[in-house]
Amino acid sequence: MSILLQIEDMxxxxxxxxxxxxxxxxxxxxLEAGESLxxxxxxxSGKTVLSRATMGLLPGSAIRTGTIxxxxxxxxxxxxxxxxxxxxxGMAMIFQDPMTALNPVRRIGSQVTESLTVRLGMSKKDAKLxxxxxxxxxxxxxxxxxxRKFPYQLSGGMRQxxxxxxxxxxNPELLFADEPTTALDVTVQAQVLxxxxxxxxxxxxxxxxxxxxxxxxxxxxxxxAVMYAGDVVEYAPTRQLFNxxxxxxxxxxxxxxxxxxxxxxxxxxxxxxxxxxPTKDEPGCPFASRCPYVQDKCRAEKPPLTDGGNKHFYRCxxxxxxxx
Amino acid sequence: MAGSGKAHMRPEGDxxxxxxxxxxEFKIAKDKVVKAVSGVSFDLIRGETLxxxxxxxCGKSTLxxxxxxxxxxxxxxxxxxxxxLTTMSKHDLRExxxSMQMIFQDPVSSLDPRLPVSEVLAEPLKVWNKGNQVExxxxxxxxxxxxxxxxxxxxxxxxxxxxxxxxxxxxxxRSLALDPTMxxxxxxxxxxxxxxxxxxxxxxxxxxxxxxxTLIFISHDxxVVKAVSxxxxxxxxxxxxxxxxxxELYLNTKHHYTKALVGSVPIPDPxxxxxxxxxxxxxxxxMNPPSGCRFRTRCPAATELCANEEPQLREVSxxxxxxxxxxxx
Numbered sequence: 160m161s162i163l164l165q166i167e168d169m170x171x172x173x174x175x176x177x178x179x180x181x182x183x184x185x186x187x188x189x190l191e192a193g194e195s196l197x198x199x200x201x202x203x204s205g206k207t208v209l210s211r212a213t214m215g216l217l218p219g220s221a222i223r224t225g226t227i228x229x230x231x232x233x234x235x236x237x238x239x240x241x242x243x244x245x246x247x248x249g250m251a252m253i254f255q256d257p258m259t260a261l262n263p264v265r266r267i268g269s270q271v272t273e274s275l276t277v278r279l280g281m282s283k284k285d286a287k288l289x290x291x292x293x294x295x296x297x298x299x300x301x302x303x304x305x306x307r308k309f310p311y312q313l314s315g316g317m318r319q320x321x322x323x324x325x326x327x328x329x330n331p332e333l334l335f336a337d338e339p340t341t342a343l344d345v346t347v348q349a350q351v352l353x354x355x356x357x358x359x360x361x362x363x364x365x366x367x368x369x370x371x372x373x374x375x376x377x378x379x380x381x382x383x384a385v386m387y388a389g390d391v392v393e394y395a396p397t398r399q400l401f402n403x404x405x406x407x408x409x410x411x412x413x414x415x416x417x418x419x420x421x422x423x424x425x426x427x428x429x430x431x432x433x434x435x436x437p438t439k440d441e442p443g444c445p446f447a448s449r450c451p452y453v454q455d456k457c458r459a460e461k462p463p464l465t466d467g468g469n470k471h472f473y474r475c476x477x478x479x480x481x482x483x
Numbered sequence: 484m485a486g487s488g489k490a491h492m493r494p495e496g497d498x499x500x501x502x503x504x505x506x507x508e509f510k511i512a513k514d515k516v517v518k519a520v521s522g523v524s525f526d527l528i529r530g531e532t533l534x535x536x537x538x539x540x541c542g543k544s545t546l547x548x549x550x551x552x553x554x555x556x557x558x559x560x561x562x563x564x565x566x567x568l569t570t571m572s573k574h575d576l577r578e579x580x581x582s583m584q585m586i587f588q589d590p591v592s593s594l595d596p597r598l599p600v601s602e603v604l605a606e607p608l609k610v611w612n613k614g615n616q617v618e619x620x621x622x623x624x625x626x627x628x629x630x631x632x633x634x635x636x637x638x639x640x641x642x643x644x645x646x647x648x649x650x651x652x653x654x655x656x657r658s659l660a661l662d663p664t665m666x667x668x669x670x671x672x673x674x675x676x677x678x679x680x681x682x683x684x685x686x687x688x689x690x691x692x693x694x695x696x697t698l699i700f701i702s703h704d705x706x707v708v709k710a711v712s713x714x715x716x717x718x719x720x721x722x723x724x725x726x727x728x729x730x731e732l733y734l735n736t737k738h739h740y741t742k743a744l745v746g747s748v749p750i751p752d753p754x755x756x757x758x759x760x761x762x763x764x765x766x767x768x769x770m771n772p773p774s775g776c777r778f779r780t781r782c783p784a785a786t787e788l789c790a791n792e793e794p795q796l797r798e799v800s801x802x803x804x805x806x807x808x809x810x811x812x
Binding site: 417 | 680
């Protein structure tokens with residue numbers, strides 16, 4: 160398989176009145192064509208900034224360093240308008256909030272056909288036919304009537320399907336899905352995740368699925384990067400990660416998920432404390448103050464990303480189950 | 484499912500709340516009526532946590548609000564601490580409000596952004612004349628300590644300075660200010676991160692034990708409900724499908740809709756993550772619900788009987804009630 164996307168040592172920071180806010184701190188990730196990567200972390204871990212920075216969707220105040228290579232071409236140095244040419248056909252994004260991501264004053268039809276006419280140069284008539292086909296593909300009942308509707312007439316699940324239809328309309332090679340199901344009901348969430356996986360397999364699209372829920376990525380990704388305070392703290396193939404967890408943070412995140420097996424009335428394990436201040440550079444491991452296994456070394460020295468074999472990387476001095 | 488009936492009522496218990504045949508309809512046009520809640524009955528025993536579970540649009544939030552008479556239900560009765568609320572005068576109803584509180588879904592927007600936390604918490608106390616400034620200050624500190632916030636740090640801050648989880652703690656503190664008997668929690672954790680969710684769920688349990696509360700916990704997530712509730716009521720399109728203790732409901736699911744809800748919970752294990760019993764599509768419009776069983780249009784086991792006759796709640800095992808013509812064996 161060929162490498163589709165390579166992110167090397169990417170950092171993103173924002174100038175704020177309180178100082179330089181470091182949202183992403185030297186992240187290195189790669190993705191093969193057709194592969195699916197889950198990026199998992201709490202609010203404020205930098206997972207959304209990571210995906211937006213890769214696509215070139217950061218506000219002007221952001222400072223980005225590092226290299227992004229897309230299909231062998233370094234895109235991190237390209238001017239914004241040339242990166243934009245990749246949108247739609249190369250990379251596309253599904254945003255978190257289906258309520259606000261669609262334009263409220265334009266009909267669904269004009270929003271779905273826009274990228275078809277602009278990017279693929281289709282005629283209006285062809286674009287409409289293709290749009291109907293796309294809406295069928297994402298299982299929207301009565302697609303022709305749907306084209307004439309406005310977003311406010313649709314449920315959240317329907318709007319998210321429209322967002323997916325728009326994102327896949329030009330057969331992108333890389334799909335960013337930023338918390339695509341967080342705003343949806345569990346039943347609809349399950350449907351939308353199934354749909355994404357099905358579309359991805361059909362068109363061999365690579366996907367970066369950003370979420371705070373390890374349960375969501377378990378069945379829908381090939382590998383997972385767990386982020387904490389701007390760092391990737393664990394990076395491994397999905398099965399390897401779940402079966403052989405090394406990072407105490409990943410373990411804590413997994414334990415805090417309420418499950419159907421949880422005995423009624425039992426206390427859920429929680430991660431005490433909060434993320435460190437992103438404007439400060441404290442010595443030591445950023446998770447040290449919340450880690451149940453913390454030792455003196457963790458407070459003094461920041462652990463490097465360690466290669467544990469089997470494509471499994473972690474950032475911990477005292478990994479679960481011991482070092483290799 | 485999606486049936487009616489009162490087989491699950493427990494007249495012998497120490498009931499805080501008895502809701503019977505509650506119906507809420509909204510008129511949205513000349514002859515268009517949204518049937519949000521249709522003939523729902525249930526009761527709540529002191530110290531219990533009743534979870535109300537279902538998809539968006541099943542009427543669970545409307546039900547919660549109708550209990551508080553916000554607005555008054557279209558028909559049916561709501562009996563709280565042996566007093567009928569639906570026929571009560573405005574003045575009398577207001578007198579009862581301190582003992583029934585609500586926690587809302589969006590923690591940030593349910594707090595006034597202009598008020599410091601001390602004012603947010605002082606407001607109910609002042610409105611109800613609960614002591615002088617010194618006593619109110621002491622009460623505010625007690626409430627903030629109870630929800631694990633440091634009064635010295637948070638008192639003078641405003642809601643926008645807090646994270647979602649902290650705002651939800653403040654909302655919980657506010658709902659406790661007037662020593663309520665019952666709190667209705669409307670999706671209190673669905674806007675929060677998984678790690679924060681667990682903290683808030685634990686906090687609600689603690690508060691319940693400490694203040695002897697009775698809770699109604701509205702959620703769309705069965706896994707969340709499993710940890711906190713003593714009884715679960717599954718709703719679909721304004722009707723009750725299944726009522727059971729959480730363990731029983733999960734291990735011995737009887738309703739096809741409940742099974743779909745159980746199957747939709749994402750499992751954090753790649754070997755078991757394959758979704759089973761997925762139902763397709765979305766609920767039909769509550770303006771024009773299907774005849775008979777309201778779930779039949781999405782149900783894998785639907786027959787002609789389901790279209791013609793509405794299933795009634797019946798007991799299938801001790802404490803487990805289901806409204807379905809063809810329950811799962």
